[in-house]
Amino acid sequence: MPLIKPFTGLRPAPDRAEAVIAPPYDVINVAEARELVRERPWSFLHISRAEVDLPEGTDPHDPSVYARARANLEHMLAAGVLRRDPTPSYYVYRLTMDGHRQTGLVAAASVAAYDSGRIKRHEFTRPAKEDDRVRQIEALDAQTGPVFLAYRAQAAVDGLLAATTEQPPEVDVTAADGVRHELWRIGEPAQVAAIDAAFAAIDALYVADGHHRSAAASRVAAARREAGAMPGGAHESFLAVIFPHDQLRILDYNRVVRDLNGHTPETLLAAIAERFAVEPADTPVAPTRPGEFGLYLAGHWYRLGLDPRLIPADDPVASLDVSLLQQHLIEPLLGIDDPRRDPRIDFVGGIRGLDGLQQRVDSGEMALALALHPTPMASLLAVADAGAVMPPKSTWFEPKLADGLVSHVLD
Incomplete structure (x- = not known):
């Protein structure tokens, strides 16, 4: 069972990344989101927090919010602000914050591996938050919030990612919070095959952040399976960014x-x-x-x-x-x-x-x-390996992944 596979990423057009990328939907409230989209018509918050385009007081879980998110996505596609890559690819994503740097892989992670426990969890989820993410995925027919995964650092994988970053990035943007986001695309078949082989040797991946997003992806896949979707389709995977455990920074x-x-x-x-x-x-x-x-x-x-x-x-x-x-x-x-x-x-x-x-x-x-x-990363891995669950609010990872840098379309 492959843990990951390449996918045709939906990304900002060249020179549009700075106008598009946004903080994760769940680390800001609606008032902060409304402020952030002022004079930013292409901010991804118009998709991830579409209530910013509806009257104040609108319930974030109202059907109109998901419908508006879909309309905003279609508008950004029609305007050419977002474009889909022509061939399945991996992406190398580097975050730099206050001198700390971590380099990971953007990939489509296997729902089957998640369901079987090879992608390991360490938190309970809340049904209401899962339901919200399911509705968002179904409305967009895409996963736009990446799940933050970790792997026990492997020299082979780390070396492949490092070699890619020796070339100039396709995206190099410093966001308003001072975090630098760099992205490289890996589309050449030999390089894709090398990534496939390196991850095939990894025993397990670990959900660091994004338990509700991964659980929602599993539910969407199960529903589409039951409805007769083609086996092996994009719905059988979820958007993830995967980092070596020894590069991650957990704050208190x-x-x-x-x-x-x-x-x-x-x-x-x-x-x-x-x-x-x-x-x-x-x-x-x-x-x-x-x-x-x-x-x-x-x-x-x-x-x-x-x-x-x-x-x-x-x-x-x-x-x-x-x-x-x-x-x-x-x-x-x-x-x-x-x-x-x-x-x-x-x-x-x-x-x-x-x-x-x-x-x-x-x-x-x-x-x-x-x-x-701060909770040590080793403790998170030990809890997940034991099949146990951490208490709520045990870990706070920084820096945060950007929404809108790469999305995963399910058609």
Whole structure:
């Protein structure tokens, strides 16, 4: 069962990439999206967040949104802003942010490999978010949001990608957030065959980000199969960008909580001290190792060190910092037993920094903030290999993939 195959990518026309590419649909809200499309008629947000072209207050899941996305896609095709490559290809995609660089492969990943577990997951999905992605794929007859996959670094694969990047890229754009996006096309049959052979030797791929997009692609493929679609069609694969695990950068994914669950700051600190070493800090606390946490409470920062005896050595999920914090502080002391659904807790990606945490508390919106050490990539792989599931909001990857750089048409 091949893990990946080349495909005929739908891409911005030459010199149009800067006008088209956009942040991922799910990392900005509708107000931010409306602001970003001002004076940008060809922004991919007109497809990925089509509610920006409908009256304010429109439900993002209203059928009119998906219909507008389809109309906007057809408009961009008719105008020649988006074009489809003539032959099946792979694409090398390089992201550069703040001196960090990662180089991956854009490919059509196998739904069969995903369904069988050879493309491994580490998160639960929510039905409503899956339904949204299914409707978007069906409306567009295309997958426009890439799934972020990882492979255990292989010299053969890494070397092929590196060799491609020795040539000038077809696309070289620095987005408004400072992230540089470069793209190379691999269409020559011998080069495509070399990529095929290199990935055939890889045991598994791992979903780093995009669990809802990959699950939705699986559902679309199953529905089309049942409706009699031709075997082996484009619906049997999904758009993916695949990076070596040792090039990926995971940032901290922090927590803020709205109230102290009946505690005063003093009684909460006393309760925390029963399981953690509590040390006041003069500056914001960025944890430097697993098992260490930062707490911002009542205008003060504290460094928390969990009692090492409470950290299991042989459980890849229970030993995660997000699990330990939930088990020993958030649930027993703050009364939040379901962080996936409890409105008292919110999650803040590390890209916003510790100042972002402190501001949420100082504004009065939240009562406390908790800073975590980033989840190691090795832990993500271990959880997926064990067939287990990480707690919600365990990883925040940066830089983010651009929407609109390459899309996968299903006809």
